[in-house]
Amino acid sequence: MKRREFFKLLIAGAFLTLRGKKSDAKEKPKVPLKEAMFWKRLD
């Protein structure tokens, strides 16, 4: 394989990897902050 083609593949691989990770992060379910049970306000 020529050097130029090798670098093209390397860059394409890196691009796809980073893109893949980004889309995974978007799909992660977000769990909202939950109000606690068993507490009271103090006057």
Place this chain on the structure above:
Amino acid sequence: MAKTVQCELCPNGCVLEPGQRSRCRARTNRGGTLYSLVYGKPCAVHVDPIEKKPFFHFLPGTKAFSIATAGCVLSCKFCQNWQISQARPEDTDTYDLPPAQVVSNALAYQCRSVTYTYTEPTVFYEYMYDTAIIAKNRGVKNTMHSCGYINEKPLRILSKYLDAADIDLKGFTEDFYARICGGSLKPVLHALTILREEKVWLEITNLVIPTLNDDVKKIVEMSSWIVRNLGADVPIHFSRFFPNYKLNNLPPTPLETLESARKAAMDAGMKFVYLGNIRHEGESTSCPNCKKVIIERIGYFVKQNHLANGRCGFCSTAIPGVWS
């Protein structure tokens, strides 16, 4: 409107101004409302043998889907999981795992139970409670390994969904709880009696630490209290201590100390006394009547099981526990 709040989950009873964090690190006051910072965000998720919890009289040989979040209501100097129990949630790597997904994963991994463990489940009470309801509805059992430092009301409410609890009875003096754990013994004893009243299957773990809680007289006192207040059928696990966290200056518990503790508890009337963190015949279950080994264990693994429909396979004596 007043914006100071008091957490009523555990005996610490943290009083928090807006922006302040509870002692367990898992709850905060935001604008006069108390929030859980760990709901659906476990920092530890594993499939373990149920024997690791340890439960020896609860579905032996099955897998437990085990979760924990950061934080603890106590600060034991010997903590084996201090990297997560004494950490703030934001300082741990977490998963986004809502309650329904915990149960789905438990079923996918063929786990008979979900176990709330590793740190202190009380700090992720809301997460545990919601998960427990879904698990029960889908036929998955709920167990927890806890220090038992929780107030009566939340414990009773949780108990409706709990199938089993392993409670760490860390010592039997107020001085030990105050100096070594930053807590108090009395609420733990109360929690044990509540769990028994609520008919949650109960096992007890006592980590035997050289020079700190290995006095045989105290072990006799503790065992007698258990027999009187909880019953002789409650299994107890004497675990071997290994140097860790702030107690690196102490040696591992000698085998003789563990054997003395076991003998003392049996002499006090306890029927099922086990040794943990060490390879020993005390890992196996023997029939209190015919004395034959019914469940032979090596570490966390069941080698042989001679139990038939909850009875000794040799003499048919009923063995207390949850077996199916």
